[in-house]
Amino acid sequence: MTIVTNLNPNEKLLNENENSELQRKTWKQRVNGILILLQIALIGLMIILVVFNVYSEFTYQPETVSPDVVRIKGLFNEFVQKYGKKYDSPREKLRRFNIFYSNVLSYEEEERKNPELDLDVTEFADRTDEELKMILLAYENDSILEGTYPRKSENYQPIPNRPENHNWNEQGKVTAVKNQQQCGSCWAFATVAAVESGLAIKNGTLLSLSEQEMVDCDRSNNGCHGGVRAYAMRFVQKNGLVPEQTYPYTAEEDAQCHLKKDKNDSRIFINNYELLGKSEDQIADWVYSKGPVTFGMNVTRFLYYYRNGIFTPDPKDCTQNSLGSHAMTLVGYGKDANTGNLFWVVKNSWGQYWGENGFFKLARNVNACGMANNVVAAIL
Template sequence: MIKTSGVEYHRFVEGQKKPDPWERHASLVLRMALVFVASAALAMVTIALLSMNSTKSQLSQMMHKLEERTYDKTGSTFNQHYQQFLEFLKEHDRRYDDPEEFNFRFENFRKTIEKVENLKHLEKLTKTEFGINEMADKSEDEIKEMLLPLDHYKKLRKEATFIKPQPPRDQLPKKDQSPYPAHFDWRDHGVVTPSRSQHHCGSCWAFATVTTVETTYAIAHGVLRNLSQQELLDCNLENNACNGGDVDKAMRFVHDHGLMTADQYPYVAHRQNSCALNDYEGPTTKLELAYFLNPDENAMMEWLVNYGPVNVGISVPPDMTPYKSGVYHPSAYDCQFRVLGLHALNIVGYGTNEDGEKYWIVKNSWGPKWGVEQGFVYFARGVNACGIEDEPIGILA
């Protein structure tokens, strides 16, 4: 429970019940932040106008508009968003004591609400649901820090030294060639670990690599191990930890050294000064081979059913962060012109909904409170949405 300093709390809307101490603390921080922002804005307007030799009437008019905007923040919409933000902070166990930080997070939250409202028309057309999740108080700049550079996948196939082109079918281990089922999901076979969060670190490359190894190894050997992403951050020095990395270098590392378990080497979301693998003498989990698959839906389905998950990369548009459920259909325009960054993920299944919409079942690394079914997304299948079918990778373990 957060303690307050005895400051009396006044609600924006009269007649509501007396808030608990947590709300008093949050309200005090918010009021301080609003006073700071309003004062700074008024000062900036005054200085700017005086420097331009504006008339007294111009100054009065612009200050009146600013006062109206400040007053509007105490209206019913603002108060509703404020109450939603308090609930969000409690649900996700977050606390912002600094007034500037509190105001920054609240404004990000309000922008997310506006984004979700603007996406309501898509919900009606596609039955895709958007809403508030644990990323709602992050700025776009913070989200970009979690992603890979825009040219990452253009260079991957060209510069790869470990991942090879997919060989002919007769050179791969023989598998059942019967027709593929209409729906397939490796989660139903107990070989997919729960979705975990990469947090503020740009380590999607490590999470995607680890998931590929975990599930493929479990399929081949009947043992599911929750493996360590942190080992790749600390020990795979060819990659740049939270500043990005590529799966070619990561997969070579796993082939050469193997992965410890997440219990042995827990995730801390930053590169540490030493590599725990150097002092470890126990068994590790390795992969054997990695292939660039043919970039089309059928080749990806064939590999998925016969060998295991498909490691993929996508462009991330702004409307992916508030995704909650349904088949996600990013627009071609957003995938090309409104990209926040690139992102590595894993396809673990596929299906078709009652409306005939085909989708991939994709495991993300934004935590179990994001997306559908605790950390997954149903991504449109067969249309190369945001490049998801451009650079598929499969492994053998």
């Protein structure tokens, strides 16, 4: 038996409205579900991209793969381990590898042009030229010294029969090579090295003296931002230098000088200082007869990668492509037995891992990168 119920118009309209509302809610739930699924998919895609990016950074290969890339990556890994390099992120490590890769290819090309010169990976190999400039000085201005410090060139008499080779380091009159680090204090290191050797030659005492004292206390100079060696000599003459262990090096400039007022605290003083003539023969005579002297030269980028050999910078690199000026100490001179080429023995302040245990040979009698322009000697 079928029962037919007749709905009045109002009841029919109410049912239709209820069905329509139910359909809207169902559709809304479906849309929300789809949006949630899209969000989950988007998050998953982002995670995949991040993982791929990190993986790519660890497995980077240059776009144009060089036959040397595996070798240079090996050098980079050795470099990181030897110098204890730490990078903030995989991206930074990749950036440093790119710089390292470019620097290695660059100095290897320079080696091919100069077979007698040996360049190699040093602690500077992952740095840009701009970063390398940070430990250099502004270019030396001859006029700063010319008017105030007359050159010791008048009445100069050459030393007859001066030996072809002389090295104060081999005679035990030079302290161990130090490292100025990321402080532009080469002017202090060069000055201290000359005074240390002068003291050893005079009385046989090989004593490491304080560079940090001059960085903090020599107000005529600019601490980690450069200085003038003649001003540094004047400071030593007036204030003296304390031992390194009394005032140790921090590679930072302290606004406060921590030097005691009492000058009876084992300080070493110099009697005077001289600005030598520009003749390299005269400079060699002084080094042979009196001891090491300070000098400054314009620096080319390949000096940072020096390992051994006679460094003979291109004159164009010394002027147009120089990164800045650097102060060091001449501790000897010599003549190459095979080639007959003359050289200086230079003590640097870039640590004992650099060069020949911190020293290098610089071409002599060619005024390499202006090295003979401002040679300042201490007189003890």
